[in-house]
Every structure is written in structure tokens, then in C-alpha cells.
Amino acid sequence: MVRQKRTAFYLSDRTAITAETLGHSLLSQFDGITWDRINIPFIDNVTKAQAVLKRINQASEQDGHRALVFSTLLKPEVLALIKQANCQVFDYFETFIPAIEEELRQPFARMAGRSHGVQHHLSYFRRINAINFVLAHDDGVNPKYLDEADIILVGVSRSGKTPTCLYLGLQYGIAAANYPLTPDDMDTLQVPATLIPVQDKLFGLTLTPEQLHLIRQERQPNSHYASRAQCENEIQWQEALFHRFNIPFLDTTGISIEEISTIILDRCALKRKLYGA
Amino acid sequence: MVRQKRTAFYLSDRTAITAETLGHSLLSQFDGITWDRINIPFIDNVTKAQAVLKRINQASEQDGHRALVFSTLLKPEVLALIKQANCQVFDYFETFIPAIEEELRQPFARMAGRSHGVQHHLSYFRRINAINFVLAHDDGVNPKYLDEADIILVGVSRSGKTPTCLYLGLQYGIAAANYPLTPDDMDTLQVPATLIPVQDKLFGLTLTPEQLHLIRQERQPNSHYASRAQCENEIQWQEALFHRFNIPFLDTTGISIEEISTIILDRCALKRKLYGA
Secondary structure, three states, X not given: OOOEEEEXXXXXXXXXXXXXXXHHHHHOOOOOEEEEEEEEOOOOOHHHHHHHHHHHHHHHHHHOOOEEEEEEOOOHHHHHHHHOOOEEEEEHHHHHHHXXXXXXXXXXXXXXXXXXXXXXXXXXXXXXXXXXXXXXXXHHOOHHHHHHOOEEEEEEOOXXXXXXXXXXXXXXXXXXXXXXXOHHHHHOOOOOHHHHHHHHXXXXXXXXXXXXXXXXXXXXXXXXXXXXXXXXXXXXXXXXXXXXXXXXXXXXXXXXXXXXXXXXXXXXXXOOOOOOO | OOOEEEEXXXXXXOOOHHHHHHHHHHHOOOOOEEEEEEXXXXXXXXXXXXXXXXXXXXXHHHHOOOEEEEEEOOOHHHHXXXXXXXXXXXXXXXXXXXHHHHHHOOOOXXXXXXXXXXXXXXXXXXXXXXXXXXXXXXXXXXXXXXXXXXXXXXXXXXXXXHHHHHHHHHHHOOOEXXXXXXXXXXXXXXXXXXXXXXXXXXXXXXXXXXXXXHHHHHHOOOOOOOOHHHHHHHHHHHHHHHHHOXXXXXXXXOOOHHHHHHHHHHHOOOOOOOOOO
């Protein structure tokens, strides 16, 4: 069977991040179609809209199916032009704003880029500070200041600590530190001494030995470090440690950084310091 | 005037990231309301939904206005329960899926977590590799391998290079390096020698001297480094450099990391290596 090929456009006056999130979430619910996805941000005048209209028509013609367009276009004249193209338009504001206006009994601001722009100085600084914190406390550096962390992720090498910390900082403003569990720690079933004073902030990341093996192979192919046996030993040891000291932990196999981060926020009842920044 | 206080709920079977992004984008279009925003992820059964229903009713009662609920709930029985609460529900799937089903002539998969889960091994590795690349090439370390970068951000200290690189890596899988322009470089109006072989990959980040001063004050209050005069000198020098060598650059004052990243992708025609991962 030949897969249907279609084009999806994500259009916006500003970044098109919201349009992309919406479209991606909807399209991921349909199988068997190969999508060509085209982001076009900053469509803030009619001249640009005309060029986009042409691109949409070309895509629809080439595909033999009309394109789907997901948009957060705020200028009525821009949206009106796009609707003349051979496509199906899902405009996010047009769909939902009227009902919200009615509920809140006020008109909407029709201001572009409110969602992903910098509205608040304070939240900008919080975000930058959180990222700086993550970088300064990556991989167990600066253990002196671990007590300033909101959370400390622990796990063996390549268990996903760093990307998760970065996501927690970037997206939620959480001061996330991480500390590696190393083969040197494996002589005993004890929490590394540095971590004892901050034990209530620990959260463990684990994964299947198979997955760890795959990830380490990518980094140091055919090393002792990447071997199935070594991965199995380390995972077995760290999970025993988590159980013994009641350290909450999560098996991250097959789940994304976004999901890992949300689960951690939820389980640890961490308060996010940024909202949709 | 007393600000109206209302509650917004972001509900989902999985992370609620889509519900949050979309709800935040809509609510940012309305001024003068203080929002209490509550994320509740992983509502995947009726028991959990009943507890959420109670929370919504409590919030609506306390506020004296019914809550707004933004959801990506896939289980019809869960969504039906939430709709019994005293609130206005905006469900993305319910709103948009039927028209897409009709257009694509197939039913949707009704699978939770497709948008922010890990669908593709390859894209997971790309993402992790991009983050590793960013960390390994932060602040001019490893200049030997700069030619492997998709893009190299340049700018004076605190111009936002690191957070932007991290966002480019995390969100789009772009191998983004960054290299600092320092006062030592300011003796001449020349590109630092290390960067000459990779000059076509450079992109400059600049900002107003006032904003740079504010950011540096936060870091080293009342230092020469943070002084207005020093900030002005450095900005003037770097912008002259960007002009002289035709290095594309962006004034990032007052725009967010998301916007900066999107503008860079757009201007440099960089191909993203991840999609809505």
C-alpha cells in the first residue's frame, strides 16, 4: 500500500509554536499518512500572506490532496487571504476566542506573540537563573550548593539526568541539580556521603538494562562501560538502593523528556516557577 | 478596580503539555484577570476524573466564576464526567478531530501521549545528541569541532547564547555551538581567529546596553563588568563587528528564547531535525 502524502502548514503572526503544538498533537492521532510539515512564522502582513497562499496551493496540487493549515493568525485580513487557498484551515483563535470572550465578558486583545514572548521581566530572570543553576550543578559539580536545589536527580551514567534537568529549568524554572551514581559507589548499598544531607530532594532515574546498553553503545561502542553485563549490574544496584532508602524513582524507558519532567513535577509536588513562558 | 480572579485547569490523559500550551495562548489574549492555573496530568480513569470534578467545583465556587477547562482528554467517559462540573470545557480533540477525520477519511487513533511521548528511537537519539553537542560546545569550549555545528551563536557575555543554544538543541535537535566575544577581542575590529574558518555559520546575539547592564548587575552587582559604560562599549563594538563582516544578528531585547530560536531557524533556513518531539 502506498502511504498517502499530505502537507500540513503551521502559520502564525509570531513564532508559530502554538500552531505547531496544536497541529502536531492532532495529526499524531492519525496513522498511515506521511506528513510534510511546514512552519511559517511571522506572517504579519498581506504581502507575506499572498506568498504563503501560493505555497499552500502548490503543495495541495503536488499532493493531490488539499493541505491542512493550523494557524494562530490574528490579523483578519491575513486569515481571510489564507482561507482563499486550496486547503482546510483550523484557526485556533477563531475557533475558541468567541466563547471565551462571552464567558469573560470582555473582548480579546488581538496581540501577537503574547504566548511565547517575554511579558514579565521577573519570569525571564527566573528562567535564565534556573538554566544557570542546572549548568552549574550538572553531573555532581558544585556539591556544596546542592541544598539550594529544588530537586536532585540521581542515576547511573546515561540515565537521562542532564536533559531532564535542562527541561525542568528551561520549561518550568525549577532549580534541578543532578548527581551521578558511579561504579565506585557500588561497593556498598549506601547513598553517596555528599547526598546524605539532601536525601529528601533525591529522585532516581532508571531504565531497562537493554535501553541503557543501547544508549551507551552509541557513546562508547563495545566498551566494558556499555556491555550488557555492566548495564545490568548498575541498574540492579541502583534500583536496590532506591528501594532501600525510599528514594522515589521512575523507569524512563520509552517515555520522553517532557513526560519524565511532568511526572517528576507531579510526584514530587514541585511548584513550577514559570508558566508557559 | 479589583481584578477578577479565575481558575484555569489544564487536563490530560498524559502530560497536559498540549492543553497547557494551547490554554495559555488563549488566556494571554485577555487582560485584567488574575489566573490560578492548575495542571492535572495523567487523568486516565474515572476515579481520578471524579476527584478532578470536585476540585473544579471548589475552584468555581471560591472564585464566584466558573472555571475554564482546557483539555486533551481521550477517554469519552472521563471527558463526560469533567463536563458535569461547573465549568466551561474546551476540548481540543473533540473540537477539531471530527473535521480532520472527514478530510482524511479515516478515524483517529485515540491514543494518549502521542504528541509528547517517544515515538521514534531515532528522534530520541538525535535530541540527546544535540543536547550533548550544545553542552560540549558551550562558551567556546572545544573550538576544534566547531565545524560540526549547524550554527554558532556569538555575542558578549550574558547576551543569551547558552539558553538559546539549549532551546535549539532540546526543541529542534539543532547542533548549536556558541562562542563568546570578550573584551580581549575588542582591540581590533576582527573576527576571533578561531571563528574565521567557520564564519558562514556565525549568528550574532545583541541587546540594548540597558538590558545587558540589568542582566549583568544581577550577576556581579556594581562591577566594572556590569557598568553602563562597559556594556555600551561592548555592544557598540560587537554590532560594528557584525556589520563589518556581514554576520547576521538579532536584537533580543524583550523577546523570549522561543522567539529568538524561531527567528534564527527562519533567517538561517536551518532544517529542524526533530518535530514536536
